[in-house]
Structure formats: C-alpha cells, structure tokens
Amino acid sequence: MNKFYTFIFLLFAIPAISWGQNDTLYLNNGDMIVGDLKAMDRGVLTIEPTYSDSDFKITWEDIVEMKAVQRYLITLTDGQRINGAFRSAGEGKIFLDNEDGEDLTVDQNEIVNIKSIDNSFLSRLSADIDFGISLTKANNQRQLNGNLRMGYLEDRWSADLYYNTLITKQDDVSDIQRNDGGIGFRYFLPRDWNLGADLAFLSNTEQSLDLRTTGKIGLGKFIERTNSLYWNVTGGVAFTGETYAPVFDPEDGTTITAPSRTSLEGFVGTELNLYDIGDLNLLTTVVLYPTIISDDSVEPGRIRSDFRFDAKYDDFIIDDLYIRAGFTLNYDNRPVEAGKEVDYIFTTGFGWSW
Structure with missing residues (x-):
C-alpha cells in the first residue's frame, strides 16, 4: 500500500515540480502565461507557452508581474550587464538575482534587453x-x-x-x-x-x-x-x-x-x-x-x-x-x-x- 501512495504522490508531484521551473507572466488584462521566456528586445518580450509550440510576443509595458527562473543576460539603461534570474518585487520593480555580484532592484523600464543564455553556441x-x-x-x-x-x-x-x-x-x-x-x-x-x-x-x-x-x-x-x-x-x-x-x-x-x-x-x-x-x-x-x-x-x-x-x-x-x-x-x-x-x-x- 505504501508503494501505491508513493506512486500517486510522484504522479502529481513531478508535473508540479516541472511547472514550478517555468517562467510566469501576469498581464495587465488579468491573463497569466506560463512557459519558456526566451528574450526581450526593443520593448517586446518573447515567450513560448507550455501549451503551444508557437512563440507569443508581448509588449514589455503590458506585463505587471513576472518570475523568470532560468539564466539570462540582462542589460540596463545605464549599460550594466547582469547574469542571473529575475522576478517582480512590487509595483513596477524588478529584483535581479545577480550571479556575478551584488543583487539589485530596478524599475521595470530600466531593463532594455533580456536574452536567455546557456552554454550552447546557437543560444547566443x-x-x-x-x-x-x-x-x-x-x-x-x-x-x-x-x-x-x-x-x-x-x-x-x-x-x-x-x-x-x-x-x-x-x-x-x-x-x-x-x-x-x-x-x-x-x-x-x-x-x-x-x-x-x-x-x-x-x-x-x-x-x-x-x-x-x-x-x-x-x-x-x-x-x-x-x-x-x-x-x-x-x-x-x-x-x-x-x-x-x-x-x-x-x-x-x-x-x-x-x-x-x-x-x-x-x-x-x-x-x-x-x-x-x-x-x-x-x-x-x-x-x-x-x-x-x-x-x-x-x-x-x-x-x-x-x-x-x-x-x-x-x-x-x-x-x-x-x-x-x-x-x-x-x-x-x-x-x-x-x-x-x-x-x-x-x-x-x-x-x-x-
């Protein structure tokens, strides 16, 4: 019986864990999108939802809350270039988890470029x-x-x-x-x-x-x-x-x-x-x-x-x-x-x- 309950737990826990590793966006119209955040450039963010193979493009200013758990190269208006993840930290604020130095919180409009980065040549x-x-x-x-x-x-x-x-x-x-x-x-x-x-x-x-x-x-x-x-x-x-x-x-x-x-x-x-x-x-x-x-x-x-x-x-x-x-x-x-x-x-x- 214990093995049966363990199996049931894993059956529901594994998808939940996978879901938790996805990036999440909340839009100003109340919609929520969960998926793979690929990039943000020229004021447009690109994400591939979990339920689709097609990319969605969303205006950066239409996003009111976000959480991105992958590794990104993030560029700010003052020229700083930061490697790490990021998430919302209050209205109009973004917390940057800087893997190369001190973490910081910035205004959302201070972020001008985001690119999902891994060690592969093609991702860059x-x-x-x-x-x-x-x-x-x-x-x-x-x-x-x-x-x-x-x-x-x-x-x-x-x-x-x-x-x-x-x-x-x-x-x-x-x-x-x-x-x-x-x-x-x-x-x-x-x-x-x-x-x-x-x-x-x-x-x-x-x-x-x-x-x-x-x-x-x-x-x-x-x-x-x-x-x-x-x-x-x-x-x-x-x-x-x-x-x-x-x-x-x-x-x-x-x-x-x-x-x-x-x-x-x-x-x-x-x-x-x-x-x-x-x-x-x-x-x-x-x-x-x-x-x-x-x-x-x-x-x-x-x-x-x-x-x-x-x-x-x-x-x-x-x-x-x-x-x-x-x-x-x-x-x-x-x-x-x-x-x-x-x-x-x-x-x-x-x-x-x-």
Missing part, C-alpha cells in the same frame, strides 16, 4: 536574411539584391557579420554591381561605453571601386537606450586602401586604371534605432571619414561619408518573416577621374529572422 547567435528581385520588360532588365546579417553575443562582448549585394543586368548595357560586407567586434565597458574594431569591404560600379578595404578602431557611447530607441555615437581612426576597376575610354580605344590609394582617416558616426512603432523598426546610420594622412594619389581635403536608412516591418503574415526597405548612399568629394562623387541604391525584399 542571431541572423537576418532577405532577398529581393525585380524584372522589367524594357531592355530585359533584371535586378537581384540580397542582405545577410549575423550576430553573436557573449556576456561582455559581441561580434557581427554582414554582407549586401546588388546585381543589375540589361540588354546593351554593362552590368551594374555593388557589394559590401564586413565584420565587427564590440567590447562592453561600464556606463554604456564600448570599444569597437571593424573591417569593412566595398566595391561598386558607379565609383569605379574594385575594392575599398577599411579597418577601424574606436570608442563608442550610448547616449540614450530605452525600450523605444537607442542612440549610439562613435569616433576613432581608420586605415583605408582602395583599388579601382579599369575603365574603357571610347575616344582613343584605351583602357585606363586609376592608381590605388591608401590613407589614414579619422571617423565620427552616429546610429539611431527607433522601434516603439508597432512592428515597424527604423534604423539610421551616418559616418564621416576626413582624411588625416594619405599618399600622393589622394587630393588634400578629402572627405568620405556613408549613410544608411532601413525600414523593417517584422512578423509579416507569420512570425519571424519581415519586409525590409533600405537606402544606402556613399559620398566621396575627391573621387578618381572615372568615378562619381555619389553612389546610392534603394532596395526592398522579404526576409526571415532567427
């Missing part, structure tokens, strides 16, 4: 990929564009990789191509400062660029970071090397190739991301590169600039599917003879986030 990886295509009967024009971005997050540093391509073909006209990509590294310092190192590549037909390689190292600071926006500024030095594509001169039938360039540049930039607009995400980046030291092939007073604007609409039709429209502009006030001062592109595409 994120990716966006999208494609777009257009066809025009006139001149049989075809255009293809693709964009890839990947990121990896550790407790004190992050790395990212990106690649963008545009190819345009049409009858009786030379192909137009543009490719840019790069890798970047960020080490997070106290009070929202960060050290950065980047290596970027660019080639485009309009400016006769066969390849521009830019290595940058600098210091950045988040001026503002909330659940509706972030604004970051950076500055430092960059080393740039450029080679140019040969250009055919129809007047004398010869092919001319501009001499390669090398230069040491300063750079100053800013990035603004607005995301408290429903499912719409707006990103603007501007970077200026004044030349400091250059070889004889670069005229004095050279200034380059890169501008980027992206509008991304998340969860289009289904979760993780998005629509993106982007505008990119590159300016050089001292281009080579065969190149243009300005190159810009506008692209659209459908993509998937992971």
Whole structure:
C-alpha cells in the first residue's frame, strides 16, 4: 500500500515540480502565461507557452508581474550587464538575482534587453536574411539584391557579420554591381561605453571601386537606450586602401586604371534605432571619414561619408518573416577621374529572422 501512495504522490508531484521551473507572466488584462521566456528586445518580450509550440510576443509595458527562473543576460539603461534570474518585487520593480555580484532592484523600464543564455553556441547567435528581385520588360532588365546579417553575443562582448549585394543586368548595357560586407567586434565597458574594431569591404560600379578595404578602431557611447530607441555615437581612426576597376575610354580605344590609394582617416558616426512603432523598426546610420594622412594619389581635403536608412516591418503574415526597405548612399568629394562623387541604391525584399 505504501508503494501505491508513493506512486500517486510522484504522479502529481513531478508535473508540479516541472511547472514550478517555468517562467510566469501576469498581464495587465488579468491573463497569466506560463512557459519558456526566451528574450526581450526593443520593448517586446518573447515567450513560448507550455501549451503551444508557437512563440507569443508581448509588449514589455503590458506585463505587471513576472518570475523568470532560468539564466539570462540582462542589460540596463545605464549599460550594466547582469547574469542571473529575475522576478517582480512590487509595483513596477524588478529584483535581479545577480550571479556575478551584488543583487539589485530596478524599475521595470530600466531593463532594455533580456536574452536567455546557456552554454550552447546557437543560444547566443542571431541572423537576418532577405532577398529581393525585380524584372522589367524594357531592355530585359533584371535586378537581384540580397542582405545577410549575423550576430553573436557573449556576456561582455559581441561580434557581427554582414554582407549586401546588388546585381543589375540589361540588354546593351554593362552590368551594374555593388557589394559590401564586413565584420565587427564590440567590447562592453561600464556606463554604456564600448570599444569597437571593424573591417569593412566595398566595391561598386558607379565609383569605379574594385575594392575599398577599411579597418577601424574606436570608442563608442550610448547616449540614450530605452525600450523605444537607442542612440549610439562613435569616433576613432581608420586605415583605408582602395583599388579601382579599369575603365574603357571610347575616344582613343584605351583602357585606363586609376592608381590605388591608401590613407589614414579619422571617423565620427552616429546610429539611431527607433522601434516603439508597432512592428515597424527604423534604423539610421551616418559616418564621416576626413582624411588625416594619405599618399600622393589622394587630393588634400578629402572627405568620405556613408549613410544608411532601413525600414523593417517584422512578423509579416507569420512570425519571424519581415519586409525590409533600405537606402544606402556613399559620398566621396575627391573621387578618381572615372568615378562619381555619389553612389546610392534603394532596395526592398522579404526576409526571415532567427
């Protein structure tokens, strides 16, 4: 008989214990959700309920009480990065169980990012990929564009990789191509400062660029970071090397190739991301590169600039599917003879986030 009662106890106790290990949310409409809290970013929390394989997305400000028992990397508005669990500690207050130091209690709106972290590589990886295509009967024009971005997050540093391509073909006209990509590294310092190192590549037909390689190292600071926006500024030095594509001169039938360039540049930039607009995400980046030291092939007073604007609409039709429209502009006030001062592109595409 004792074995029978033990069996009955375990039958009910084991599910109760499992239930107790789940994360719990209470919403301002009275609903309660129990499940696996995955992340909170840009003011939206993602949780997989115990009764569904599909993720739920909930606005951070709609949560009035919560308890999360897993291990998370939690980022605050002042730049602090904390590892541990968290739970509500009164109205609008969150207690952070800091496994690396002193526990603390903060306002709910001071938490700007939460990511479920374990020791696996995939739990720290994120990716966006999208494609777009257009066809025009006139001149049989075809255009293809693709964009890839990947990121990896550790407790004190992050790395990212990106690649963008545009190819345009049409009858009786030379192909137009543009490719840019790069890798970047960020080490997070106290009070929202960060050290950065980047290596970027660019080639485009309009400016006769066969390849521009830019290595940058600098210091950045988040001026503002909330659940509706972030604004970051950076500055430092960059080393740039450029080679140019040969250009055919129809007047004398010869092919001319501009001499390669090398230069040491300063750079100053800013990035603004607005995301408290429903499912719409707006990103603007501007970077200026004044030349400091250059070889004889670069005229004095050279200034380059890169501008980027992206509008991304998340969860289009289904979760993780998005629509993106982007505008990119590159300016050089001292281009080579065969190149243009300005190159810009506008692209659209459908993509998937992971």
